[in-house]
Amino acid sequence: MLIAVIIALAAGTYGFRVAGVLLRDRLELPEWSRQLLPVAAAALLAALAATAALTEAGGFAGYARPAGVLVGLALAWRRVPFVLVVVAAAGTTALLRLLGVE
Amino acid sequence: MRTANRTGDAAVLRDVAAIGAAMLAVGASFGAMAVAAGLPAWATLAMSVFVYAGGAQFMAVGLVAAGSPLAGVLAGLLLNARHLPFGLALGGSLGPARWRRLLGSHLMTDEATAFALARPAGPARRHAFWVAGALLFLAWNAGTLLGVVAGGAVGDPAVLGLDAAFPAGLAALLLPSLRDPQTRRIALAGAGLAVLATPFLPAGLPVLLALVAVVVPALRRRTPAAATGPSAAIGPAAAIRPSAAIRPDTAIAPDAIVRTEEASC
Numbered sequence: 001m002l003i004a005v006i007i008a009l010a011a012g013t014y015g016f017r018v019a020g021v022l023l024r025d026r027l028e029l030p031e032w033s034r035q036l037l038p039v040a041a042a043a044l045l046a047a048l049a050a051t052a053a054l055t056e057a058g059g060f061a062g063y064a065r066p067a068g069v070l071v072g073l074a075l076a077w078r079r080v081p082f083v084l085v086v087v088a089a090a091g092t093t094a095l096l097r098l099l100g101v102e
Numbered sequence: 103m104r105t106a107n108r109t110g111d112a113a114v115l116r117d118v119a120a121i122g123a124a125m126l127a128v129g130a131s132f133g134a135m136a137v138a139a140g141l142p143a144w145a146t147l148a149m150s151v152f153v154y155a156g157g158a159q160f161m162a163v164g165l166v167a168a169g170s171p172l173a174g175v176l177a178g179l180l181l182n183a184r185h186l187p188f189g190l191a192l193g194g195s196l197g198p199a200r201w202r203r204l205l206g207s208h209l210m211t212d213e214a215t216a217f218a219l220a221r222p223a224g225p226a227r228r229h230a231f232w233v234a235g236a237l238l239f240l241a242w243n244a245g246t247l248l249g250v251v252a253g254g255a256v257g258d259p260a261v262l263g264l265d266a267a268f269p270a271g272l273a274a275l276l277l278p279s280l281r282d283p284q285t286r287r288i289a290l291a292g293a294g295l296a297v298l299a300t301p302f303l304p305a306g307l308p309v310l311l312a313l314v315a316v317v318v319p320a321l322r323r324r325t326p327a328a329a330t331g332p333s334a335a336i337g338p339a340a341a342i343r344p345s346a347a348i349r350p351d352t353a354i355a356p357d358a359i360v361r362t363e364e365a366s367c
Contacts, residue, residue, distance in 0.1 A: 002166065017189055037191040048184075049272040061265075090264055090267040
């Protein structure tokens with residue numbers, strides 16, 4: 001049973017991944033829709049970042065995580081190197097949790 | 103030129119390493135969690151190698167442990183459906199060779215996609231995708247192995263604030279593309295829709311809902327009559343429209359209008 005779950009999940013996930021890549025070659029997309037593809041990816045990534053920052057299991061993720069993400073975002077806005085953005089976001093959240101803020 | 107490329111390559115490697123370190127730790131927590139949930143070591147490792155999708159793996163293990171393997175598969179696949187539009191956006195950025203497209207597809211994650219799309223199309227984007235794809239795959243699987251071996255000795259990644267590292271990294275990679283007003287409007291609308299829908303929809307769907315923010319304005323621009331379209335199909339407004347038989351024509355006409363509008367812009 002377990003092996004069937006893994007195979008189904010692996011095959012389905014790879015199917016989604018490879019379908020987009022291969023379809024891009026086959027589809028004769030009009031220019032307006034081709035320009036929308038990176039915008040669509042940006043919208044999906046923004047939605048991922050926002051839901052990952054704010055929610056956990058369908059509810060509010062607490063204050064520590066979004067506070068860390070906000071600090072990271074502010075640093076990224078000021079063009080601070082990416083590594084520092086990531087470390088500062090994690091560090092802020094970790095520090096807040098250490099102080100008892102959830 | 104060569105030095106410029108070298109520093110560019112080094113920058114990608116350094117940035118990916120930051121996310122890779124976080125992925126190593128979260129991978130370790132996946133390995134430890136899966137083994138604690140009763141999964142054999144081989145199954146835990148096989149999942150990280152062959153499924154290679156963190157969110158879906160956590161969800162599937164949870165549901166399998168709870169006795170609903172079918173739900174685990176369906177929930178995991180729903181969560182991973184976003185990779186299809188990612189693949190459409192990346193397309194040839196994986197490289198011209200067929201084996202690169204087939205292998206690269208498996209290395210496609212949110213982070214690899216974000217790293218790639220943050221670079222201009224061409225060799226720089228391809229390089230960023232492969233560096234991120236390969237390194238993050240190694241980090242996730244090394245982490246899983248670590249977690250399987252160390253078990254309960256692996257700490258909770260939340261203590262290190264790593265749950266904030268991923269959204270902050272994604273946001274930082276997205277920021278430059280948000281300088282374009284149209285992209286910014288659509289991305290923010292999509293993010294808002296996803297967050298608002300999260301309490302009401304199963305995991306995975308809220309993120310896909312962000313595509314509504316892409317498609318609706320595009321359709322409205324293409325067919326100015328679209329606002330009345332759906333209501334016409336339902337009833338009252340149909341009386342105002344001359345006849346359903348005209349629809350094929352109206353589908354073509356607005357297109358021409360848009361073209362001239364675009365030309366005049």
